[in-house]
Amino acid sequence: MIIEAETLTYSYDEHLAVDHISFSVDKGEILGFLGPNGAGKTTTTKMLTGQLIPQEGWAKILGIDISSDPKKVHERIGVCFEEKNLYPRLTVRENLKFFADLFGINPDLDELLKRVDLTKWADDRAETLSKGLQQRVMFARSLINDPDILFLDEPTSGLDPISADAIRQIIVTEKRKGKTIFLTTHNMMEADKLSDRVAFINEGKIVALDTPENLKLKLGKRALKVRMRTQTGFEEETLPLDDPKTPERTKDLLKTKEVATIHTQEATLEEVFIQLTGRKLEQ
Amino acid sequence: MNPQCVKAIAKKDTIAAMRNSLVLMGLISGILFAGVYYVLPASVEETFDLAVYGESQFFSQFGEEEGIAFHPFGSPGDVEKAVDEGDYVAGLVLPENFDSLLMSGKKPEITLYFDSEQPENVRTSITYFMELAVESAALQTPLPQMEGEILGEDMAGEQIPLREQSIPLYLVMALVMEMWTISTLIVEESAAGTLRAVLVTPASPSDVILSKGIVGIGYSLLVAVAIIILTQTFRGDLPVLFLGVLLGAILSVTLGLFLGSLTENIIGSYIYVGVPLLVLILPGLVILLPGVSLSVMKVIPTYYLVDAVNQILNHGAGLSDVWKEFAVVGVFDVIFFFLGVTALRRRYS
Numbered sequence: 001m002i003i004e005a006e007t008l009t010y011s012y013d014e015h016l017a018v019d020h021i022s023f024s025v026d027k028g029e030i031l032g033f034l035g036p037n038g039a040g041k042t043t044t045t046k047m048l049t050g051q052l053i054p055q056e057g058w059a060k061i062l063g064i065d066i067s068s069d070p071k072k073v074h075e076r077i078g079v080c081f082e083e084k085n086l087y088p089r090l091t092v093r094e095n096l097k098f099f100a101d102l103f104g105i106n107p108d109l110d111e112l113l114k115r116v117d118l119t120k121w122a123d124d125r126a127e128t129l130s131k132g133l134q135q136r137v138m139f140a141r142s143l144i145n146d147p148d149i150l151f152l153d154e155p156t157s158g159l160d161p162i163s164a165d166a167i168r169q170i171i172v173t174e175k176r177k178g179k180t181i182f183l184t185t186h187n188m189m190e191a192d193k194l195s196d197r198v199a200f201i202n203e204g205k206i207v208a209l210d211t212p213e214n215l216k217l218k219l220g221k222r223a224l225k226v227r228m229r230t231q232t233g234f235e236e237e238t239l240p241l242d243d244p245k246t247p248e249r250t251k252d253l254l255k256t257k258e259v260a261t262i263h264t265q266e267a268t269l270e271e272v273f274i275q276l277t278g279r280k281l282e283q
Numbered sequence: 284m285n286p287q288c289v290k291a292i293a294k295k296d297t298i299a300a301m302r303n304s305l306v307l308m309g310l311i312s313g314i315l316f317a318g319v320y321y322v323l324p325a326s327v328e329e330t331f332d333l334a335v336y337g338e339s340q341f342f343s344q345f346g347e348e349e350g351i352a353f354h355p356f357g358s359p360g361d362v363e364k365a366v367d368e369g370d371y372v373a374g375l376v377l378p379e380n381f382d383s384l385l386m387s388g389k390k391p392e393i394t395l396y397f398d399s400e401q402p403e404n405v406r407t408s409i410t411y412f413m414e415l416a417v418e419s420a421a422l423q424t425p426l427p428q429m430e431g432e433i434l435g436e437d438m439a440g441e442q443i444p445l446r447e448q449s450i451p452l453y454l455v456m457a458l459v460m461e462m463w464t465i466s467t468l469i470v471e472e473s474a475a476g477t478l479r480a481v482l483v484t485p486a487s488p489s490d491v492i493l494s495k496g497i498v499g500i501g502y503s504l505l506v507a508v509a510i511i512i513l514t515q516t517f518r519g520d521l522p523v524l525f526l527g528v529l530l531g532a533i534l535s536v537t538l539g540l541f542l543g544s545l546t547e548n549i550i551g552s553y554i555y556v557g558v559p560l561l562v563l564i565l566p567g568l569v570i571l572l573p574g575v576s577l578s579v580m581k582v583i584p585t586y587y588l589v590d591a592v593n594q595i596l597n598h599g600a601g602l603s604d605v606w607k608e609f610a611v612v613g614v615f616d617v618i619f620f621f622l623g624v625t626a627l628r629r630r631y632s
Contacts, residue, residue, distance in 0.1 A: 049483050071285075071485055079483045085476035087295065089302040094295075101291035102484040141480070 002027045002149060002180040003048065007057035010043050017043040019204035020057065030171070030181040032195030032212075034188070034269070036279055040204040041184045042082075042153070048182065049079055049151055062148060075103065078147035082154040082184075084134045088127035092118055092137050095126055096144060103145045116140040117166060131158040139167055143174075150174060153184045168194060188269045198269065202277040212269060219272045223265040224250065228257040238265065284493065288486035292494035296468050300498065303471075306464045310506060313457035317510045320453065323446035331409060334365045334396075337377025351412070359394070366396040373397050373409050385421050393417070443597045445571065450516055451592040452567030455585050457506040458531040459563040463556055465499035465539030469627070470552040488628050496536050503532030519595040523602045527595065530612045531588045537616055538563075540623030544630055566590075584615040 003025035010018045018040040025031045035041050046052040048059050050070030059066050061073045086095050096109050113119045116136045121129060126137060135158050142150055152171070156164035171194055175181060185191050191198050192212045200208040200215075208215055222241035227234055237253065239246045241264070253259060274280060300306045335353045354371065356362045362374035374396035378384065384391040395413065397406050472478045472491070481491060507528040511517070542555045566586040570593060580586040591608035594600035602609075 051479065051483065071487065074483050075485055077483070079480070081476070081479060083476050085480050087299060087477055088475065089299045090295065094298065098291060098295045099480075099484060101294070102288050102481065102486050104287045104485070138480075145484075 001025065001060075002029075002062060003031075003182065004060040005044075005048065005057070006059070008044065008047055008054050008059060009056035010040075010047060010052060010054055016204050018047070021201070021204070021206045022057075023199055023206060023209055025180055025182060027180055028175060028178045029196045030175055030183055030194050032191035032198035033182060033184045033201065034186075034191055034198055034273065035201035039201045041201055043204075044201065045151055045153060045182070045184055049077065050074065075145070076147055077149045077151060078142035078145060079151045080139050080142035080153060080155050082157060084131065084138065086126035086134055086137055086141075089125060091123050091125050092129070093122045095137060096141060099141050099144050105145060107144060107146070112140050112143065115143075115170060117163070132160060132163055135159055136163065136167070139170070143170075147179070149180045149182065151182045151184075154186065155183070156185075156187065156190060164190075188273075192269050200273055200276060202273075202279065207276045208272070215269065215272050216267045219267065219275050222267070225261075225263050225265045226250065226253050226259060227261045227263075228253065228259050234260065285485055285487065285490050288484070288490040289494045289497070292481070292486065292491055293497050296495060296498040297501075299471075300464055300468060300502070303467065306467055309460045309463045310502060313453075313460040313506050314509045314513065316456055317453040317513050320446050320449060320514045323444070323449055325444050325446055331372045331405075332370075333409075334362045334371040334374040335377070336362045336375070337379070337381055339377055339381045351409075363396050366398050369398050369400065371398065372401055372405060375413070382420075385417070388421075446514075447597055448571055448593070450510075450514055450596055451570060451589045452564070453510050453514065454507055454528065454592055455531065455567040455589055456564055457510055458503050458528070458535045458588075459560050459585065461499050461503040461506065461532065461535045462539035462542065462560060462563075464502055465495055465536050466543030466552050466556045467549070468495050468498065469540065469543030470546060470549055473547045473630070474549060489624075492540065492624055492627050496540065499536035499539060500529075500532045503535055504528065507532070516596060519597075519599060520601050523600075523605065524592065524595050526602070527588060527591050527605070527609060527612075530609055530616060531585070533616045534584055534588070534612055534619065537619035537623050541619050541626060544623060544626035584612060587611040587615075 001024040003023075005024070006022050007020045008018055008022070009016075009020050021040075021044065023031075033041055033044065043052065047054050048061065048066065050066045050073060053067050062076055064073050066073050087098070090098065092113070093109055096112065100107055100109070110119070110122075113122050116139055118133070118136055118140060121133055126134060129137065135155070139152075139155055142152065150171075155171070156167050159167065168190065171181060171183070181194075183191065183195060195212060197209060197211050198215065199206050208219075210218070224239040224241055224246060226237045226239065228237070239249055250262070270280070331351045333351060333353050334356050336356045336359050353375075356365065356374075359376040362376055365371050366374035374394075376394040376396070378391045378393070381391050381393075393413065395410065397409075472481075478491065482488065511524075538559065539556070542559065543552060545555050546552050562583060563585045566580045566583055566589040569580055570589055587608040591600075591605040591612075594605055594608075
């Protein structure tokens with residue numbers, strides 16, 4: 001296992017932010033880590049990246065206990081933060097060069113800039129960039145040391161759809177190269193599309209951990225939505241897929257009504273989350 | 284400690300600081316302030332220059348050896364104008380036939396003008412001197428003979444001009460201004476959240492603190508050297524002077540580290556740094572003010588730096604003379620270093 005967490009626990013004064021969570025991530029796997037604000041996502045990420053020392057439990061990254069030897073781990077991971085944290089007075093290239101210098105490496109910065117489509121802004125100061133461009137610089141920064149594990153916190157937040165898709169493509173490419181990715185996101189579609197497995201965290205506890213398909217199958221509603229024309233407009237009827245009467249009712253509707261569209265109504269991860277926790281992810 | 288990280292952070296901070304207008308302003312203003320040096324008098328005036336209207340053999344007998352020089356003017360109005368314009372310490376207007384009036388037992392009226400900026404002790408001294416001289420002339424008796432004994436080294440003719448006395452002030456000001464640089468670098472790193480990004484690389488909190496300390500000391504020494512060059516202060520024991528400047532730079536940087544750890548926003552840092560900065564400059568100012576006791580300043584760490592620099596530059600002191608002052612500054616360096624590093628490590632961890 002590339003990431004192993006065992007009964008990780010952390011409290012801020014009286015508030016138990018992370019409550020004895022255990023999970024593991026395999027090499028080349030993308031784990032989507034989902035939960036509403038304050039659920040414990042950031043605290044978990046901080047413990048996994050050595051920014052916080054667990055009050056209970058332990059985490060091993062690449063087989064190394066992160067609490068006892070964080071610097072050895074830091075050499076082999078890349079972290080992309082949600083909040084913008086670039087050096088505003090340094091240019092994009094200088095920001096990346098600085099981090100390359102910290103790792104004592106000399107990567108091809110032009111190639112990296114090209115990958116994240118930042119070549120045009122290479123010599124602009126970070127403070128002059130839009131939020132989306134800054135996000136791309138931070139993403140590029142997390143790749144600078146060609147890390148074995150990427151910890152990505154809302155990597156596409158604030159990006160336009162095309163840029164967001166470009167970042168997702170890079171994430172998929174990194175996965176194909178055998179990199180492990182710990183993806184924290186609010187974006188259900190993104191998590192569903194990219195993650196091999198997703199973990200739902202709520203009030204400091206992991207409430208579900210499985211592949212998106214399994215979660216949707218186990219906990220989602222399978223239904224068929226039929227939309228029909230009427231004299232005054234449209235009407236809809238939802239038919240449960242698992243109901244034995246559904247095939248007959250569908251035939252009946254096709255015969256007797258002017259059916260405009262029929263769609264399967266697969267449960268979304270959002271619905272699964274609500275079903276599990278009674279909360280929305282955006283809360 | 285990771286030398287490659289220290290080098291990278293120091294390089295980054297040097298670039299970032301030079302692009303920070305506030306830091307740059309502090310750096311340049313410290314140097315520019317030394318320009319005041321050229322406005323201050325380059326020599327000590329040991330003679331009272333008096334503008335005089337009227338003839339008298341009594342006054343003409345006093346030469347410059349008494350420390351008073353008489354400059355004749357054509358009218359009482361010219362005397363008044365010359366004193367008013369600050370060209371003379373005082374003006375003396377004697378009535379017509381002053382000597383004969385005096386000799387005949389009358390009391391001729393003498394008018395004394397004083398420049399408004401002359402201190403009370405100067406006005407009183409000149410008045411007493413005039414009264415004594417007139418009384419001596421009237422009574423036909425010589426002035427009393429007084430034997431003055433100088434205690435310590437006689438500095439007559441060798442007094443230290445104000446501009447030379449002011450150099451410790453410029454050095455201290457420039458050094459303590461670097462407190463601003465270092466605390467700004469620290470606060471910005473926290474406020475921008477960049478510290479989190481740095482600490483998930485091979486760099487440790489110690490690397491961050493050490494590199495910022497190196498940048499701060501580098502800037503301090505740069506400014507101090509600029510001031511020494513600008514004021515052409517190539518005298519005294521220069522290696523000992525540089526040792527003092529280095530200790531002062533460390534004092535400024537360690538205090539900057541500590542003060543920078545107390546707040547997480549730029550505005551807060553201005554308050555936390557601004558007040559101590561003014562206090563630390565005080566000993567440098569007080570040394571210029573006659574009559575103010577420096578002993579009350581002994582609780583301020585920079586007092587010992589000012590005192591040592593003053594002794595080195597203006598009294599030819601060497602290491603054997605100022606080692607105690609250096610030791611006190613060194614103790615403060617160690618105290619602030621531990622306070623700063625402890626506070627920052629706590630925050631960064």
